[in-house]
Amino acid sequence: MTEFIPPGTRYHALPSPFAFKRGGELRGAQVAFETWGTLNADASNAILIVTGLSPDAHAAANTANPAPGWWEGMLGAGKPIDTDRWFVVCVNSLGSCKGSTGPASVDPASGELYRLGFPELSIEDGARAAVEVVKALGISQLACVVGNSMGGMTALAVLLLHPGIARSHINISGSAQALPFSIAIRSLQREAIRLDPQWNGGRYTDQQYPESGMRMARKLGVITYRSALEWDGRFGRVRLDSDQADDDPFGLEFQVESYLEGHARRFVRFFDPNCYLYLSRSMDWFDLAEYAGGDVMAGLAKIRVEKALAIGANTDILFPVQQQQQIADGLRAGGADAQFIGLDSPQGHDAFLVDFDRFGPAVRTFLDAL
Amino acid sequence: MTEFIPPGTRYHALPSPFAFKRGGELRGAQVAFETWGTLNADASNAILIVTGLSPDAHAAANTANPAPGWWEGMLGAGKPIDTDRWFVVCVNSLGSCKGSTGPASVDPASGELYRLGFPELSIEDGARAAVEVVKALGISQLACVVGNSMGGMTALAVLLLHPGIARSHINISGSAQALPFSIAIRSLQREAIRLDPQWNGGRYTDQQYPESGMRMARKLGVITYRSALEWDGRFGRVRLDSDQADDDPFGLEFQVESYLEGHARRFVRFFDPNCYLYLSRSMDWFDLAEYAGGDVMAGLAKIRVEKALAIGANTDILFPVQQQQQIADGLRAGGADAQFIGLDSPQGHDAFLVDFDRFGPAVRTFLDAL
Numbered sequence: 252m253t254e255f256i257p258p259g260t261r262y263h264a265l266p267s268p269f270a271f272k273r274g275g276e277l278r279g280a281q282v283a284f285e286t287w288g289t290l291n292a293d294a295s296n297a298i299l300i301v302t303g304l305s306p307d308a309h310a311a312a313n314t315a316n317p318a319p320g321w322w323e324g325m326l327g328a329g330k331p332i333d334t335d336r337w338f339v340v341c342v343n344s345l346g347s348c349k350g351s352t353g354p355a356s357v358d359p360a361s362g363e364l365y366r367l368g369f370p371e372l373s374i375e376d377g378a379r380a381a382v383e384v385v386k387a388l389g390i391s392q393l394a395c396v397v398g399n400s401m402g403g404m405t406a407l408a409v410l411l412l413h414p415g416i417a418r419s420h421i422n423i424s425g426s427a428q429a430l431p432f433s434i435a436i437r438s439l440q441r442e443a444i445r446l447d448p449q450w451n452g453g454r455y456t457d458q459q460y461p462e463s464g465m466r467m468a469r470k471l472g473v474i475t476y477r478s479a480l481e482w483d484g485r486f487g488r489v490r491l492d493s494d495q496a497d498d499d500p501f502g503l504e505f506q507v508e509s510y511l512e513g514h515a516r517r518f519v520r521f522f523d524p525n526c527y528l529y530l531s532r533s534m535d536w537f538d539l540a541e542y543a544g545g546d547v548m549a550g551l552a553k554i555r556v557e558k559a560l561a562i563g564a565n566t567d568i569l570f571p572v573q574q575q576q577q578i579a580d581g582l583r584a585g586g587a588d589a590q591f592i593g594l595d596s597p598q599g600h601d602a603f604l605v606d607f608d609r610f611g612p613a614v615r616t617f618l619d620a621l
Numbered sequence: 622m623t624e625f626i627p628p629g630t631r632y633h634a635l636p637s638p639f640a641f642k643r644g645g646e647l648r649g650a651q652v653a654f655e656t657w658g659t660l661n662a663d664a665s666n667a668i669l670i671v672t673g674l675s676p677d678a679h680a681a682a683n684t685a686n687p688a689p690g691w692w693e694g695m696l697g698a699g700k701p702i703d704t705d706r707w708f709v710v711c712v713n714s715l716g717s718c719k720g721s722t723g724p725a726s727v728d729p730a731s732g733e734l735y736r737l738g739f740p741e742l743s744i745e746d747g748a749r750a751a752v753e754v755v756k757a758l759g760i761s762q763l764a765c766v767v768g769n770s771m772g773g774m775t776a777l778a779v780l781l782l783h784p785g786i787a788r789s790h791i792n793i794s795g796s797a798q799a800l801p802f803s804i805a806i807r808s809l810q811r812e813a814i815r816l817d818p819q820w821n822g823g824r825y826t827d828q829q830y831p832e833s834g835m836r837m838a839r840k841l842g843v844i845t846y847r848s849a850l851e852w853d854g855r856f857g858r859v860r861l862d863s864d865q866a867d868d869d870p871f872g873l874e875f876q877v878e879s880y881l882e883g884h885a886r887r888f889v890r891f892f893d894p895n896c897y898l899y900l901s902r903s904m905d906w907f908d909l910a911e912y913a914g915g916d917v918m919a920g921l922a923k924i925r926v927e928k929a930l931a932i933g934a935n936t937d938i939l940f941p942v943q944q945q946q947q948i949a950d951g952l953r954a955g956g957a958d959a960q961f962i963g964l965d966s967p968q969g970h971d972a973f974l975v976d977f978d979r980f981g982p983a984v985r986t987f988l989d990a991l
Contacts, residue, residue, distance in 0.1 A: 371870070430852070430858070431855075431876075432844070432853075434875050438875075438881070439837065439841060442837065463816045467809065471809060479938065482802050483800050486801040488908055501902060504905070505801065505905065506801075508804065532871060535874070538858055540858075568938065
C-alpha cells in the first residue's frame with residue numbers, strides 16, 4: 252500500500268498500555284492530528300472534529316500544510332467553522348492508516364505489522380483516543396465536538412464516556428446505532444475484500460494486494476454515499492466515448508460506471524484493507540442502546556451537553572435523516588437544547604463533504620450562537 | 622449449475638433464425654411458458670405475464686404443476702388475476718436458464734454451450750419472443766400485458782414493437798429506461814461475477830463455478846430489492862445465536878447478514894452466471910427514449926393502449942416510483958386512460974412478490990373493470 256500521511260501531521264502518544272473496550276491493548280500507540288487557529292488563554296474556544304471512515308486529519312489547509320483538506324469549504328478563517336475565533340483539532344481515527352496506530356502499523360512486541368492481530372476495535376476506543384489528544388493540548392472542556400458520518404458515532408461516544416468534555420455538539424450525517432441496511436452494505440464491502448484471494452487472511456503485500464476486493468468495496472461505498480437523484484441529473488444515461496469504453500463485452504459503457512471506476516482506482520492503494528475492515532466493523536458494532544438496557548433513546552438521554560445540532564441530507568440512504576432526528580430527540584430528552592435539520596441536498600450521505608451551501612450556514616449559525 | 626426447470630413447463634419453438642436487435646441470431650431457439658385458465662372462443666380473455674430477471678414461467682400452481690409458484694398470491698381462481706375469467710400465459714424470458722434458450726443452452730451450430738457466444742441480448746428480443754408464444758396460442762390481441770420489474774421493461778417493448786397487441790397494460794415496479802443508480806448496482810453485480818477467477822471468461826463448470834461472485838451479486842441484489850425501513854423492523858440489531866455465528870473474526874454476526882447469506886446460497890447454483898450477466902446488461906441498455914429522439918416521455922407516448930395501470934412501492938430504490946409515475950404520464954400522453962399508484966409497501970422493489978394485501982386489490986380493481 253502507498254500509505255500517504257499528509258505533511259505537517261502531528262502525533263500524540265497514547266497512554267501505554269491503551270486498553271480496548273472489547274479486550275486487548277496497544278503499547279506505544281499514537282494518534283495523528285492537526286490543528287487550526289489559536290487556543291485562547293482559558294482554553295475555552297476549542298472544537299474537536301472526529302471524521303468518517305477514510306479521511307486523514309488534514310481537514311483543511313493550515314500553516315503546517317497549505318494543501319486543501321477534505322473539509323476545506325467548512326473550516327478556515329471566515330468559514331463556517333471560523334478559525335479566527337476557534338481553535339480546531341481534527342484527529343485521524345485510531346485504527347486508521349493515516350498516521351494513527353492501526354492494523355497496518357508495526358506491533359512493537361513483534362516488529363511485524365499488526366494485521367489481524369490488532370485488537371478488536373470499537374468506536375469507543377477511537378473516542379477515548381481522541382479525548383487523549385484534547386487533554387494533551389491543555390483543553391479540559393471543548394466548546395464543541397463535531398462528528399461526521401462514523402465521526403458522528405465517535406462524537407456521541409466522546410460525550411457519553413467523558414461527561415462534561417464538551418459544552419455543545421454538532422452531529423452531521425451520524426447515528427446513535429447501526430441499522431441493518433447499513434450493516435448489510437458494510438458486511439458486503441468487507442466480504443468483497445475477504446473474498447479476494449490476494450487478501451490472504453490479512454497477509455497481503457504491495458505485490459499481492461487485494462485490489463479487486465478493495466475496488467468492489469469502494470464502488471459499493473460510493474454508490475451508497477451518493478443518491479439516485481443526484482446521479483440522474485449528473486450522469487443520466489450518458490455513455491462513454493468509444494475510446495474510453497471497455498473492449499470487454501461486459502465492461503464499462505456508461506459514464507456512471509466510469510465514475511465509480513475512477514473513484515475506486517483512486518482509493519484502493521491509498522487505504523489499507525485491514526484498517527478498512529476494522530473501522531467498518533466498528534461501525535456495525537456501535538449502539539448507544541448498550542448503555543441503557545437496550546433503549547437507544549435512553550442511551551442518548553444519558554449524554555449531558557448544553558446545545559446540540561443534528562443535521563443530515565434527506566437523500567442519505569446509509570445514515571438516513573431519521574437517525575439524526577433521533578439524535579436530536581434523544582439529546583433533548585437528556586436536557587440539551589437540541590435541534591434537527593434535514594437538508595435537501597441531492598448528494599446523499601456525502602453531501603456534508605460537498606454541499607457547503609446548505610451545510611455551511613447550518614453549522615455557522617449554530618457556532619456563532621455559542 | 623443445477624438447472625431447475627419446473628415440471629409441466631411447455632415450450633414454443635421460435636422462428637429460425639430469430640434475429641436479435643443488436644445483431645446476431647439464434648437457430649432452433651425456444652421459449653418456455655405455462656398457462657392458467659381457459660382461452661375463450663374469441664380469444665379475448667388472454668393476459669400475458671412477463672417477469673423479472675430470475676423467475677421461471679411457473680408463476681402459480683396449475684394443472685400441469687400443482688406446486689406453488691413465485692406469484693401464487695396474485696394468480697389463480699378468485700385471486701386478483703382471476704383464472705376463472707382470464708386465460709393467463711407466463712413466459713420465461715429469452716436468455717434465461719429456466720427453459721428458454723439462453724447462454725447456458727447448447728448452440729446447435731457447435732454442439733457446445735453458447736456461453737459468451739450468445740448474441741447480445743436486449744429487452745426487445747425477449748419482448749419479441751414472448752409475442753411469438755402469444756401468437757402461437759391463437760391470440761391476436763391480449764386483454765392485458767402485465768410486467769414486473771424487468772418484465773415492466775419487456776411489457777413496454779411488447780406494446781411499442783407490436784401496436785395493437787394488447788388493449789391494456791399493468792406495469793408493476795418497472796421503468797421506461799434504466800437510470801444511473803440502477804445501472805451502477807447492476808454493473809457492480811456483474812463485476813462481482815466477472816472478477817471471480819472461477820467465472821473464467823464464462824467457461825466455468827459445475828466443479829469450477831463462480832460461487833463467490835454469484836453470492837456477492839445476489840446479496841447486493843437482495844439489499845437493493847428490499848428497503849431499509851422493512852429491515853429496521855424485521856432485523857433491527859439482532860445478533861445470531863453463538864452456534865450460528867461465524868468463527869471468522871469478520872464473519873457473520875448479525876441476523877441481517879445471515880439472511881443475506883441464506884438468500885445467496887439458495888440462488889447461486891440455481892441461476893446460470895452467464896444468463897445473469899446477459900439479462901442484467903439488457904436492463905441497463907433498455908431505454909424507450911431511443912425510439913423518440915432521446916425523449917423518454919415521447920417514447921412512452923408512442924405506445925397505443927386503451928387503459929394502463931403503473932404501480933410500485935414508495936420504498937423501491939432500484940425502480941423508484943417516479944419511474945412508474947413517468948410510465949403512467951407518458952402512456953396518458955399517448956392517449957391511454959392511465960393511472961399511477963404508489964403503494965406504501967415497506968418491502969421495496971420486491972414488494973410485488975410479497976405484499977399482496979396492497980398490490981392485489983390494485984391489480985384486481987383494474988382487471989375487474991376491463
